[in-house]
Amino acid sequence: MSEYRAPLKDMQFLLHDVFQVETLWSQLPELAELIDKDTANAILEEGAKLSAEVIAPLNRNSDEQGAVWHEGQVTTPDGFKKAYQLYCDGGWGALSGDADFGGMGMPKMLQAAFEEMTQSASISFALYPMLTAGACLALAAHASTTMKSIYLENMYSGIWSGTMCLTEPHSGSDLGIMTSKAEDNGDDSFSISGTKIFITGGEHDLTENIIHLVLAKIPGAPAGPRGISMFVVPKFLVNSDGSIGERNTVSCGSIEHKMGIKGSATSVMNFDGAKGYLVGEQNKGLNYMFTMMNYERLGMGIQGIGAAEVSYQQAAAYAHDRMQGRSAIAEQRTDKVADPLIVHADVRRMLLTMRSLNEAGRCFSTYVAKQLDLVKFSENLEEKNQAEQLVALLTPVAKAFLTDMSYDNCGLGQMVFGGHGYIREWGQEQLVRDVRIAQIYEGTNGIQSLDLLGRKVVASKGQLYSVYQNEISQFIKIHQDNEALNDFIKPLQQSLAKLDELTQFILTNSQQDKNLVGASATDYLAVFGYVSYAYMWALMAEKSLTKTEQDEFYQAKLYVGQFYVQRILPRVDSHMQAVLAGSEPLMTMPAALFGYKE
Numbered sequence: 347m348s349e350y351r352a353p354l355k356d357m358q359f360l361l362h363d364v365f366q367v368e369t370l371w372s373q374l375p376e377l378a379e380l381i382d383k384d385t386a387n388a389i390l391e392e393g394a395k396l397s398a399e400v401i402a403p404l405n406r407n408s409d410e411q412g413a414v415w416h417e418g419q420v421t422t423p424d425g426f427k428k429a430y431q432l433y434c435d436g437g438w439g440a441l442s443g444d445a446d447f448g449g450m451g452m453p454k455m456l457q458a459a460f461e462e463m464t465q466s467a468s469i470s471f472a473l474y475p476m477l478t479a480g481a482c483l484a485l486a487a488h489a490s491t492t493m494k495s496i497y498l499e500n501m502y503s504g505i506w507s508g509t510m511c512l513t514e515p516h517s518g519s520d521l522g523i524m525t526s527k528a529e530d531n532g533d534d535s536f537s538i539s540g541t542k543i544f545i546t547g548g549e550h551d552l553t554e555n556i557i558h559l560v561l562a563k564i565p566g567a568p569a570g571p572r573g574i575s576m577f578v579v580p581k582f583l584v585n586s587d588g589s590i591g592e593r594n595t596v597s598c599g600s601i602e603h604k605m606g607i608k609g610s611a612t613s614v615m616n617f618d619g620a621k622g623y624l625v626g627e628q629n630k631g632l633n634y635m636f637t638m639m640n641y642e643r644l645g646m647g648i649q650g651i652g653a654a655e656v657s658y659q660q661a662a663a664y665a666h667d668r669m670q671g672r673s674a675i676a677e678q679r680t681d682k683v684a685d686p687l688i689v690h691a692d693v694r695r696m697l698l699t700m701r702s703l704n705e706a707g708r709c710f711s712t713y714v715a716k717q718l719d720l721v722k723f724s725e726n727l728e729e730k731n732q733a734e735q736l737v738a739l740l741t742p743v744a745k746a747f748l749t750d751m752s753y754d755n756c757g758l759g760q761m762v763f764g765g766h767g768y769i770r771e772w773g774q775e776q777l778v779r780d781v782r783i784a785q786i787y788e789g790t791n792g793i794q795s796l797d798l799l800g801r802k803v804v805a806s807k808g809q810l811y812s813v814y815q816n817e818i819s820q821f822i823k824i825h826q827d828n829e830a831l832n833d834f835i836k837p838l839q840q841s842l843a844k845l846d847e848l849t850q851f852i853l854t855n856s857q858q859d860k861n862l863v864g865a866s867a868t869d870y871l872a873v874f875g876y877v878s879y880a881y882m883w884a885l886m887a888e889k890s891l892t893k894t895e896q897d898e899f900y901q902a903k904l905y906v907g908q909f910y911v912q913r914i915l916p917r918v919d920s921h922m923q924a925v926l927a928g929s930e931p932l933m934t935m936p937a938a939l940f941g942y943k944e
């Protein structure tokens with residue numbers, strides 16, 4: 347099995363060539379002084395070393411050994427503690443944290459590249475700091491200054507970790523029906539009771555304290571999602587001088603045995619009148635969680651890309667080495683009994699599919715990260731407002747489309763290995779098992795597609811869609827006379843016209859057909875994703891075209907981009923036909939005919 351190598355050149359190409367971050371950052375006052383090209387490259391290089399040399403070597407054992415629960419304590423796999431310490435010593439947990447509370451304040455575009463590397467190295471490991479970063483984001487955005495000063499610095503430094511406690515046994519996608527309760531103690535605290543399940547990093551041995559962000563209902567709160575509040579519930583209470591105090595009544599009942607990410611402790615957490623502190627205002631908990639989720643959901647997409655990148659690297663190396671069959675044209679290796687797999691069109695189909703989707707996915711996640719940075723750092727209200735709308739629209743796509751494509755890609759990587767892909771030693775089967783969860787947690791991809799189509803496109807009467815559509819149309823207009831870019835602009839224009847038609851079809855018919863949004867959402871998100879990737883390929887091709895003479899890196903970009911528009915983009919048509927068929931084929935069969943009803 348070949349080693350993981352962080353795709354630094356790709357990341358630098360996106361940052362410096364495609365999105366021209368030097369210009370962007372120089373226009374954002376908070377970033378102008380903080381970061382330049384050399385600093386960004388140095389950070390990425392250090393991140394690449396940490397990921398490839400420290401974290402990646404732990405991944406296989408973390409799968410075999412897993413996290414282990416014993417009498418309420420969880421032991422992480424061998425090596426995690428030491429690697430986590432190195433992660434913290436390097437200040438990685440503080441990378442994009444709030445500078446007033448010990449963070450470094452770096453842009454999300456850079457953080458996203460670093461996240462991809464750690465996810466490639468080991469999803470199980472990367473989840474521990476990832477959840478902490480998410481909890482920090484929610485606190486930084488919504489907690490009082492006092493609360494931030496108690497928790498944030500220790501969380502950025504990694505001395506304490508964080509969790510996100512939403513899910514309950516009977517309440518997953520539908521958080522409005524949760525029953526965890528928060529009773530006012532009459533001082534500044536609440537008494538939290540209930541059981542949360544599937545809590546990532548709910549218990550472990552990496553940090554001296556774990557800060558749980560818990561969603562619960564205060565008695566008398568409105569029913570449904572509008573009655574949910576957010577609380578900080580530390581594993582150990584924190585004394586007024588900041589030292590660790592007595593143990594809170596929160597405990598880990600068990601951890602799950604699961605398909606993948608076995609080194610990540612997926613915990614059942616019992617809150618038995620645990621002391622908790624309200625974050626922000628009552629009944630705003632779900633809104634606060636969504637602030638964080640815009641980042642986390644992009645993080646899930648990046649997790650997918652991380653896994654699919656490793657799968658590609660290993661599959662490409664294998665396709666050069668493995669000798670099977672002969673080329674359809676002429677023997678390539680007359681010195682051998684067979685040619686390498688790379689000569690076969692079908693193997694190339696798998697590799698190019700993976701690569702074209704991975705690279706477009708990385709470009710798309712960088713694009714969304716750029717919008718998050720504009721929301722956070724821009725002082726131009728119009729620009730900020732537009733970025734906010736794009737974040738709202740594109741977050742579900744970044745989560746669902748990237749993870750759907752990544753799961754498929756890991757399956758293709760496994761297939762390049764044939765039977766050996768099914769065998770443990772090559773690592774491909776672990777990637778398939780590990781990456782599957784990214785489609786499920788943080789809101790299933792089905793729920794993401796409903797968010798995109800129902801809450802974003804239809805609820806805004808197409809207004810959010812038009813912000814993105816206008817940007818792409820503008821790009822097409824600017825470049826439509828550029829003949830060299832024709833191969834990318836024409837297919838983009840045609841596929842965007844199809845997405846427009848589909849959007850209009852749903853806007854027109856969804857009032858009358860109440861099932862239309864639900865019936866169309868997954869296919870609509872797929873069309874949206876493929877068109878977005880065509881836009882990303884056009885952006886990358888435009889920057890690569892002028893450089894083909896100099897470097898085969900840019901030549902490869904153009905080959906892979908051509909493959910995307912010719913072989914992958916036509917998938918738009920089948921998804922489109924599915925939507926245009928309406929809800930009838932799904933909804934007319936009586937429920938009883940599905941069978942198996944008890």
Ligand SMILES: Cc1cc2nc3c(=O)[nH]c(=O)nc-3n(C[C@H](O)[C@H](O)[C@H](O)COP(=O)(O)OP(=O)(O)OC[C@H]3O[C@@H](n4cnc5c(N)ncnc54)[C@H](O)[C@@H]3O)c2cc1C
Pocket residue numbers: 510511512513517518519520543544545546547604612783786787788789790791792793796
């Ligand atoms: C390994 C792992 C780690 C996790 N980590 C965390 C964590 O740290 N914190 C946390 O709070 N949770 C966590 N979760 C929980 C995860 O977010 C939920 O499992 C997920 O959101 C789905 O909820 P559910 O399992 O209850 O499925 P359900 O909500 O029961 O959904 C079942 C199926 O029905 C579909 N569905 C449900 N409602 C609708 C609807 N209205 N319309 C259309 N389709 C619908 C879903 O898309 C899904 O396909 C984790 C889960 C796992 C497995």
